[in-house]
Amino acid sequence: MGFTNSTRAKILVVEDDTFMQKILSTFLSKNYEVQVCDNGLDALSFLQDGNIPDLIMTDLNTPKLNGFGLLDQIKASDLFKDIPIIILSGEEGSDKKTKGLNAGAEDYVSKPFNPTELEARVKVILRRLGK
Amino acid sequence: MTYNPTAPKNQQVIALVDCDRTTYTMLSICNLQNRKIIEFKSAADMISNSEKLQLNIVTIVSQGDIMGPMGIPLVESLNKKKFQKTPFFLVTNNLDMNICKLALRAGITDIFKIPITIPKLETRINFMIDNWSDLNITSKGGKKKSYAVPFATRLFDILVATFCTLIFLPFFLIICILIKISSKGPAIYSSLKVGADYKIFKQYKFRITTVNNSTSPVDYESPDARMTGIGKFLKSTKIDEFPQLFNVLKGNMSIVGNSPLPLYEAEKLTTDKYILRFMAPAGITGSWQVEKRFNKGRISEESRWILDSNYAQNQSFMIDMQLFLRTFPALFKKGSIHKIE
Incomplete structure (x- = not known):
């Protein structure tokens, strides 16, 4: 497992729900190269192996290491801190959103989400980064 | 400074290889969960002392350029010498993002760009030590096919x-x-x-x-x-x-x-x-x-x-x-x- 050499932007999806994994990868695969990890710890070891995505999309309630834990590790790392992160979560409280954005996420999308809107948000972030 | 590389048995040791004063000071004021910081002048010094004194080294921090002797070449030589696998952190002045994938694949866990900050050190070092065995890092070690010229x-x-x-x-x-x-x-x-x-x-x-x-x-x-x-x-x-x-x-x-x-x-x-x-x-x-x-x-x-x-x-x-x-x-x-x- 790993990203290929294609020029398409690479997205790492961190999500434990298999149904959600399927929807996200089917939808995003049209325009992006997508890899899925079940939890934050797997995502970190995926990064640690030298796979650097252009964007990470993470759920908050993932086993082993949750979304906030993953966010903290990535933002504390000088190697990974520039990877933009979108939180995709079932919780939509304003405090959760604030916490996520303050922890370094670029965006916070609550579930259920509109896939087209999600993709537009991905595009905005990649565009801002010139990718 | 007195040079005392000993540590009580079973105490976890963070090995600093060829780091400067600032790095040492920063790490010594971090909360690293009672792990002992020991400085070594060189990798050889660390290896020999680690064997002699049976140190339980759980992480290595070195300082220098990614491609310099304290960066990738050091990780590779530790791997070659079958030194126990631990997280490896590099403190550096020059962080070239073009070679960061190479650094990761060589086995560098993370890089701290100077000026280093205490929260970053604490977050990354403690987490990596605590989760080292669960972080199933695949590309290093056994799996890699090696090639020798006929x-x-x-x-x-x-x-x-x-x-x-x-x-x-x-x-x-x-x-x-x-x-x-x-x-x-x-x-x-x-x-x-x-x-x-x-x-x-x-x-x-x-x-x-x-x-x-x-x-x-x-x-x-x-x-x-x-x-x-x-x-x-x-x-x-x-x-x-x-x-x-x-x-x-x-x-x-x-x-x-x-x-x-x-x-x-x-x-x-x-x-x-x-x-x-x-x-x-x-x-x-x-x-x-x-x-x-x-x-x-x-x-x-x-x-x-x-x-x-x-x-x-x-x-x-x-x-x-x-x-x-x-x-x-x-x-x-x-x-x-x-x-x-």
Whole structure:
């Protein structure tokens, strides 16, 4: 497992729900190269192996290491801190959103989400980064 | 400062290898969960003390450039010596994002760019130590196939390189003097290249450009205005490549093989499809240089990598001999073999 050499932007999806994994990868695969990890710890070891995505999309309630834990590790790392992160979560409280954005996420999308809107948000972030 | 590398049995130790005062001070005020920080002057010092005193080293922090002796080469030598696998952190002034993938693949866990901050150190070091066994890091260690140059090839390399060095030595000296006279700087230039088995080494060439402090290997490869008069001559006759004979003698390269690549380029080829090219000797001459169509102009990158992979799959002493002999007529044809490098 790993990203290929294609020029398409690479997205790492961190999500434990298999149904959600399927929807996200089917939808995003049209325009992006997508890899899925079940939890934050797997995502970190995926990064640690030298796979650097252009964007990470993470759920908050993932086993082993949750979304906030993953966010903290990535933002504390000088190697990974520039990877933009979108939180995709079932919780939509304003405090959760604030916490996520303050922890370094670029965006916070609550579930259920509109896939087209999600993709537009991905595009905005990649565009801002010139990718 | 008293030097006391001991620690109570079972206490977890964070080994600082060749770090400066600031790094030591920053780490010593971090909350690292009662782990003991021990400074070592060098990696050898750490290894010998770790064995002698049975230290339980759970993490290594070193300081320097990624490609410098305290960076990737240190991780690789620890792996080679079968030193226990621990997280490896590098404190550095220069963080070049182009080689960060290479650093990760070599086994550097993370890099702290100076100025370092306490929250970052605490977050990363504690987390990596606590979760080290669960972080199933695949690309390092056992899984990696390693490649060794066949004996016949090595023997041929040594014979040819020794013979050529002896014959050309007087000319080498004259060229060195001419380069020295033509402009300031060393006669021989080295740049980091990736060769057989993805090993990184310093490749030697005669210096063909004037020295510029900001020179990166990339600039060196592009034909530019900084080329000296003698440089132009050396480049067009390929004599600038001759110091690679020393790389052959040192065992970094072979006479025939896939061309060693600059780091940024090698990094792009670490995919299943192309990684094979590193499972073959790295040579001064090889299939790209000899392929006739190369001389007609630009060969696409894609077909270059395919040639390399084919060579890696079929490499044999006979094929090497053919390529070696076909190099000589190829040399006299028009066109530069290093056009795209």
